């Protein structure tokens with residue numbers, strides 16, 4: 001899509017958004033509340049009309065009405081769109097019929113989709129008896145009946161417990177393995193880190209970053225983090241902070257009591273820092289290492305956390 005703009009009255013919700021999704025690619029569209037994610041997604045699907053800009057799929061315009069390009073995309077809306085009192089399989093058949101599927105082909109496809117979202121054993125049960133996560137998976141299934149090439153999911157895991165979130169991710173990974181392209185919006189950096197091979201960060205309707213996760217990681221001032229807890233409380237904590245900060249490869253040091261968070265330019269520096277602490281006679285109560293979170297780049301770019 002290119003140069004998408006949408007205003008609601010005086011408010012410019014989307015202000016010139018452009019990015020590409022390659023075949024088979026999973027793009028994570030990240031942004032805080034009100035950033036313009038849902039509006040962007042609605043324009044991509046032709047649900048709302050852009051003030052300007054264009055969306056094309058395989059070179060064909062996705063317009064407002066029915067089009068060949070539109071038939072290649074599926075939308076999983078943020079709000080559930082299911083018939084609570086209709087068995088799961090019948091829900092899927094209903095959506096399939098809306099896409100023009102009939103008879104045996106419709107029945108076969110509904111079964112396939114139910115298996116894909118991991119609900120085959122609940123075919124005859126009604127969504128009203130499902131957990132929140134199962135409803136979300138059925139909602140994803142509803143967008144898959146017509147076998148879309150590009151699936152767009154608007155916050156597919158909102159309000160879902162961690163276990164169900166994993167089940168949803170298994171479904172998304174299966175779709176990815178089938179070579180489908182995915183766009184999904186999220187507040188959750190850890191989800192995007194798990195699934196996306198490309199990340200677009202938007203805020204105030206504008207694209208702030210559009211890159212592969214590893215590339216975003218490289219833009220961070222620190223690549224890795226080391227957390228150490230010293231055994232004895234040290235009277236000279238501030239002096240130690242200064243000494244640690246002066247060690248080669250250390251990008252920054254923060255502490256809370258005897259717990260030190262040391263940012264490193266590279267994970268390879270961790271061993272040297274630990275050796276230095278040992279040489280200085282400090283005993284470790286605990287230590288851990290971690291990759292610096294992409295959440296930090298988000299904070300750097302937007303000045304906001306994702307959960308603001």
Ligand SMILES: Nc1ncnc2c1ncn2[C@@H]1O[C@H](COP(=O)(O)OP(=O)(O)OP(=O)(O)O)[C@@H](O)[C@H]1O
Pocket residue numbers: 008011012013031032033034035036037038039040
């Ligand atoms: N139909 C509408 N009428 C008026 N303003 C709207 C409408 N839809 C969205 N907006 C405004 O446009 C801005 C972007 O909203 P949008 O829903 O696209 O953000 P979002 O990034 O999806 O946020 P969230 O994560 O909360 O869903 C917000 O300021 C919102 O209040």
